[in-house]
Amino acid sequence: MKLTSKGRYAVMALVDLARFNNINPVSLRDISLRQGISLDYLEQIFSKLRKKEIVQSVRGTQGGYVLNKKAKEIKLTNIFDAVDEKVKTVQCKKDSKKGCNGKTTKCVTHNLWDELENHINNFFKEKSLEDLVKDNQERRI
Amino acid sequence: MKLTSKGRYAVMALVDLARFNNINPVSLRDISLRQGISLDYLEQIFSKLRKKEIVQSVRGTQGGYVLNKKAKEIKLTNIFDAVDEKVKTVQCKKDSKKGCNGKTTKCVTHNLWDELENHINNFFKEKSLEDLVKDNQERRI
DNA sequence: AGATACTTGACTATTTTAGTCAGGTTTATA
DNA sequence: TATAAACCTGACTAAAATAGTCAAGTATCT
Ligand code: FES
Ligand code: FES
Secondary structure, eight states: OBOOHHHHHHHHHHHHHHHTOSSSOBOHHHHHHHHTOOHHHHHHHHHHHHHTTSEEEEOSTTOEEEESSOGGGOBHHHHHHHTTOOOBOOSSOSSOSOOGGGOSSOOTTHHHHHHHHHHHHHHHHHOBHHHHHHHHHHHHO | OBOOHHHHHHHHHHHHHHHSOSSSOBOHHHHHHHHTOOHHHHHHHHHHHHHTTSEEEEOSTTOEEEESSOGGGOBHHHHHHHTTOOOBOOSSOSSOSOOGGGOSSOOTTHHHHHHHHHHHHHHHHHOBHHHHHHHHHHHHO
């Protein structure tokens, strides 16, 4: 199992934004340069973040993006949800009555993967953007 | 992030094997039928499990596979390790001094992903094959 | 007017996954 | 000892997912 770039970049970009989010909006160009992420790719990512109201956009010269909530209220789970970085451990469909490989009952490992999924999601629910910014500032002292 | 079929199948197959691992070796054909996993694919998986000494093979007619250790001593982490289902959250190479996107220092999220990786691996270190078999038997009563 | 920066949607190369396929070798047992 | 069951190995491949790029806009500040 691995984390995709989209998810990783979304968090990198938001940590960057949160750190420079004082008065003025932060342009994607700046984030792109600081974090080494393609501008075009960032645009895709921020489009999704905006639709889920995690950031707000400011158009025109001197424009950019601003956080739409307090950093404390933005959890990792919200970010991942916005960019479709979902944790998927089971093979069977959630709603379907059928288990793995067409069995009428859930497969022998179904519950294990459900536990795993919860275990991972708990981590994402606890961590906020504020935590990440703080961690980063401490390490820099 | 998602779990791959290889990892999922490896665990399904081992749980199956552990449950029927009384006296005689269990053939892949039986596992294939019971779990609905392609025989050819199972062979790939068991080849790896054998190399890591998680199972032992018995060749010839009436052959099959047997657990090479007690179910209690086989942890999920051993299984995943054997079939190369690794948890990879960071983008940077482990040994390289360079961080994400060629930075000389680790990127702003590196520590977060390290924490996440540990969080997930802890889950895998705790769960043993025995736990899984028991869970399954209880649910069947 | 011109530059900056957001907006959108389509397109594509690469990589990974999830297998299949073909051709073995070993061994119990009838 | 023939035969069938079952392990063993490596190469191959279709499909999906990923990680972007590219093009053509629109809005707004100076
Ligand atoms: S993972 Fe849900 S039935 Fe197998
Ligand atoms: S994940 Fe290690 S430097 Fe970015």
